[in-house]
Amino acid sequence: MARRRCLRSLRLWPALAAALLAACTALPLPELKPPLPPAWRNAPGPSAGQPPAPDLHDWWRAFDDPQLAALVDRALAGNLDLAQAAERFRASRLLERHAMDKYRPELKADTNDVINPDTTASYFIVGFDALWELPLFGAAGGTHRIARGDLDAAAADVRSARVSLVAEVVRCWIELRSAQRQEQLLAAIRDADARRLQLLQVRGKLQLAAPEALAAAEARLAQDEGALSAPRQAINAIAQQLAVLLGQAEPDPAWLQPGAQPRLGPWKLASVPADLLRTQPRIAQAEADVLRAAGELDISRAEILPHIGIGTSLQWSVNIARNHRARTGEGIFSLGPVIDIPLFDWGQRVARKHANDHQLRAAVLAYRQAVLQGVAETETALGDLHQLGLRETAAKQAADALGRGVAAVRERATLKLASGLDVQDNLVEQQRAELELVSARAAHDLAYVALYKALGGAPLPPGDDPATTGQLPRSTP
Numbered sequence: 106m107a108r109r110r111c112l113r114s115l116r117l118w119p120a121l122a123a124a125l126l127a128a129c130t131a132l133p134l135p136e137l138k139p140p141l142p143p144a145w146r147n148a149p150g151p152s153a154g155q156p157p158a159p160d161l162h163d164w165w166r167a168f169d170d171p172q173l174a175a176l177v178d179r180a181l182a183g184n185l186d187l188a189q190a191a192e193r194f195r196a197s198r199l200l201e202r203h204a205m206d207k208y209r210p211e212l213k214a215d216t217n218d219v220i221n222p223d224t225t226a227s228y229f230i231v232g233f234d235a236l237w238e239l240p241l242f243g244a245a246g247g248t249h250r251i252a253r254g255d256l257d258a259a260a261a262d263v264r265s266a267r268v269s270l271v272a273e274v275v276r277c278w279i280e281l282r283s284a285q286r287q288e289q290l291l292a293a294i295r296d297a298d299a300r301r302l303q304l305l306q307v308r309g310k311l312q313l314a315a316p317e318a319l320a321a322a323e324a325r326l327a328q329d330e331g332a333l334s335a336p337r338q339a340i341n342a343i344a345q346q347l348a349v350l351l352g353q354a355e356p357d358p359a360w361l362q363p364g365a366q367p368r369l370g371p372w373k374l375a376s377v378p379a380d381l382l383r384t385q386p387r388i389a390q391a392e393a394d395v396l397r398a399a400g401e402l403d404i405s406r407a408e409i410l411p412h413i414g415i416g417t418s419l420q421w422s423v424n425i426a427r428n429h430r431a432r433t434g435e436g437i438f439s440l441g442p443v444i445d446i447p448l449f450d451w452g453q454r455v456a457r458k459h460a461n462d463h464q465l466r467a468a469v470l471a472y473r474q475a476v477l478q479g480v481a482e483t484e485t486a487l488g489d490l491h492q493l494g495l496r497e498t499a500a501k502q503a504a505d506a507l508g509r510g511v512a513a514v515r516e517r518a519t520l521k522l523a524s525g526l527d528v529q530d531n532l533v534e535q536q537r538a539e540l541e542l543v544s545a546r547a548a549h550d551l552a553y554v555a556l557y558k559a560l561g562g563a564p565l566p567p568g569d570d571p572a573t574t575g576q577l578p579r580s581t582p
Contacts, residue, residue: 112346132243134399134404135469136391139476147487164557165275168367168550172359173278174349180274183266183352190259190266196260203251208245210237231421236443237412247403254397258390265386270563271348275554277347278367282546285363287540288336294536295329301529302326366543369550384561391475393467398461398468406459412445425542479559486556493549500545502539 164178180189213234240248302322308314418438447454455531514531517523 112211128420132403135395135465137395137469137472140473140480141476142480145487147484147485164562165271167369167371167553168275170278170367172366173275174363176278176347177271177274178454180270180351184266184270184350184444185261185352187266187270188352190263194256194259194263197256199485200251201256204248205240205245207248208240210235233419235417236414236520237416238412238443241413242407242410243403244407246420247400247407248401249398250396253399254395254400257393257396261393264384264389264561268386268558269563272554272558274347274350274549275351277343279547279550279554281343281347282364282366284336284339284343284542286366286543288333289363289542290330290536290540291333291336294533295326295333297529297532297536298322298329300532301526302523304529311549329402331549357524365548367390367550368546369553385475385479385559386561388472388475388479388561391472395465395472396467398494400464402458402461402465404455408454409447409451409458411447412443413444414445416440418444479561482559483556486559490549490556493552495544497542497545500542502536504535504542506533507538510581511535 151528163174166174215234217231287452302319302325305314305319305322309316309319339360344360348356350356418437420437511528511531514523514528518525
């Protein structure tokens with residue numbers, strides 16, 4: 106009979122061990138279930154003869170602009186916002202590496218001088234106390250999750266700073282070159298209207314032009330002069346902003362020299378919605394928030410249960426008042442378990458646990474919302490890119506057609522079949538069409554920037570991902 110009871114008790118040990126292990130481990134992470142569409146609705150389909158898509162890591166090279174590529178490299182090396190995010194990541198990485206140190210044995214040493222009231226004895230006491238709190242009931246897993254969530258959030262901040270920096274540099278360069286081209290065209294329109302005014306003044310002297318026509322031409326020329334202030338103001342402001350992005354006080358003189366406007370070549374989007382989860386900093390930040398909220402829940406659950414540890418103490422005393430005698434000492438040693446059981450604040454701890462459970466649910470919902478917003482931004486950017494591409498094509502056709510018209514009018518003027526005024530009027534119309542082409546091309550280029558900013562600035566290669574390798578920009582002194 107006793108043997109049967111012994112066998113039954115032995116059978117209970119695995120179940121008790123499994124229950125204790127389950128109580129000591131962290132709760133499983135909730136399933137995020139990102140609400141992703143099966144494919145991009147506004148993505149362009151493949152077409153025959155279309156070149157391969159540009160490298161998503163260096164997406165700005167699709168403009169084929171060496172100056173822009175050099176600016177991006179300089180910004181990544183010298184931008185102060187990116188350097189700040191990198192330093193914060195390094196700080197989080199150091200804390201994450203030592204997050205579990207709190208569960209290692211602690212050793213404290215102290216001294217004390219005790220004097221008896223009758224001054225017959227004075228003791229010098231040296232003590233050593235050691236405590237090792239066992240990370241039970243999910244406390245260790247929760248601590249690790251919080252530290253890892255902080256590290257992932259810092260890595261997401263680095264990615265966000267990098268994405269914003271590259272997008273801003275590319276945007277500034279597009280707007281700078283576009284403003285410079287607009288200044289050139291507006292100056293050409295001013296010169297054409299000035300030539301037109303001269304021709305009208307000659308006709309006015311011959312009584313062949315009405316005074317109101319001369320007045321309208323003078324007003325038109327004055328308006329042309331005023332229109333030049335807008336691109337010049339934009340050039341100055343954008344150059345200064347570009348200097349700040351690169352971490353320098355003054356713009357480079359080379360930036361102020363007009364150059365070709367960046368032009369986006371043919372492209373296609375080959376990535377799928379799953380790529381968005383690996384590249385969007387906001388989604389990565391939301392995922393890190395879920396991990397931290399799960400860690401907080403694990404910690405609050407462990408706070409409800411007793412804290413169990415092992416403590417030891419060694420006290421050694423010497424009577425230093427016996428100056429004329431040999432000094433003797435006594436030592437006391439103790440070792441045993443340490444149990445901290447919540448009693449009067451147990452209800453508050455339970456409430457904190459339930460509150461953290463709601464916080465975790467909120468973090469999961471925030472993650473799903475971030476995915477929805479990321480998908481919506483990407484779809485919107487894809488649609489804008491397509492429509493603005495059509496606008497650029499139409500503007501190019503209009504400018505080309507008016508260019509052919511100017512050539513025809515000039516040929517007719519050579520044959521004395523058209524006047525100089527006709528040439529200047531057609532030239533102004535053609536240059537205004539060029540202005541519309543500059544605006545359409547800049548809008549198309551900026552839509553491309555917005556697309557890859559919505560995608561998270563394209564995926565980072567393994568060697569550049571701070572979340573896995575910790576490789577970051579060089580510290581700024």
